[in-house]
Amino acid sequence: MKVMILCLVILIDYSILNVQAMEGAKLLDFLAKAPNSLFDYTTEGILSEEKNILLKNGESEVWKIIRSQDTLLSIECKYGNSIVHLIPLVSNFGSQVILSYTENERTSMIETWQMEDEKVWKVQLLPSVKAKDFFTEEHRFANVSEYDSNVSLFMEVPSQVISATLNTWMEDEFEDKNIDYEIELKWDGTDFQKIKRKLSQK
Numbered sequence: 001m002k003v004m005i006l007c008l009v010i011l012i013d014y015s016i017l018n019v020q021a022m023e024g025a026k027l028l029d030f031l032a033k034a035p036n037s038l039f040d041y042t043t044e045g046i047l048s049e050e051k052n053i054l055l056k057n058g059e060s061e062v063w064k065i066i067r068s069q070d071t072l073l074s075i076e077c078k079y080g081n082s083i084v085h086l087i088p089l090v091s092n093f094g095s096q097v098i099l100s101y102t103e104n105e106r107t108s109m110i111e112t113w114q115m116e117d118e119k120v121w122k123v124q125l126l127p128s129v130k131a132k133d134f135f136t137e138e139h140r141f142a143n144v145s146e147y148d149s150n151v152s153l154f155m156e157v158p159s160q161v162i163s164a165t166l167n168t169w170m171e172d173e174f175e176d177k178n179i180d181y182e183i184e185l186k187w188d189g190t191d192f193q194k195i196k197r198k199l200s201q202k
Contacts, residue, residue, distance in 0.1 A: 027073035027086045030098050031055065033120045034113065041102040041109040042082035072158055081105040085157050092189040097125070101155045101162075110153050110162065126192050129153070129164050129183065133196070136180045141173065 031038075032055050039046040044062050046054075054060040054075070058068075067074035073086040082104040091097040095116035102109045112125040131147035132140050147166070155162045162185070168174040178201055185192040 026070070027088065027098070028055065028068065030086060030096070030113070030115050030120065031073065031075070033115060033118060035120065037122075038100060038113075039084060039102075041104065041107070042077065042084065043080050043104045043106075044077050044082055067158075072160075074157070085155070087160060089187055090189050097123075101157065108152070108154055110155060126153075127185065127194050129185075129194075131166060133183055133194075134166060134179045134181055135177075139177065139180055141177070143173070147171070147173070 031051075036046055036048060036051065046063065050060045050062065054063050054065065058065045059078070062077060062079065063075050064078050065073065066076045071088065074083060075086075076083045082102070085101040085103075087099045087101070089097045089099055089112075091114075093114065095114045098113045098115060100109075100111045100113060102111075110126060112123050114121055114123050129151050130145065131151060132144045135141075135144065147168075150167045150171075151164055152167070153162060153164050164183070166179075178199075180199060180201075181196045182199055184195040184197070186195060187193075
């Protein structure tokens with residue numbers, strides 16, 4: 001049985017990190033205005049009262065701010081494996097764009113948000129990466145879409161490189177198949193652009 005894990009690299013260029021644009025709206029300000037659903041993918045979640053304590057003291061009974069910079073805010077659970085990272089991105093929208101990356105002991109989640117004045121709302125800016133994206137049209141097989149759920153996104157912090165994996169563990173369908181493309185998603189101020197590069201086949 002051949003085991004194959006494909007990594008997609010999703011790069012956030014350091015030159016477009018929104019250092020200057022966040023001067024009037026620091027990440028702590030975003031955290032204060034964000035809905036409690038920002039913590040939905042943590043194991044513990046958060047209530048408004050506890051978030052207020054966290055913002056005032058830098059920690060609460062469950063959560064602690066472990067990193068607070070213009071380009072990265074990290075909030076870690078004191079008793080579990082959950083952590084929330086917030087990263088500002090340059091935006092052409094006239095409003096702030098923040099990327100959140102949540103990790104817990106079971107999974108991870110990347111989301112994008114916009115903030116303007118007192119309002120914060122979730123927006124879908126990351127394009128969907130599907131199993132068929134790894135293959136040329138010639139090599140796509142009939143049931144390739146059944147493996148879309150095998151694609152996962154991860155982010156390395158603080159390098160802020162996002163990667164995706166196509167996990168084919170114990171999947172017979174991939175026994176005699178090669179991956180044709182590596183894919184990069186790069187933020188351009190409006191969208192994450194999907195860039196496909198052909199892999200050399202041995």
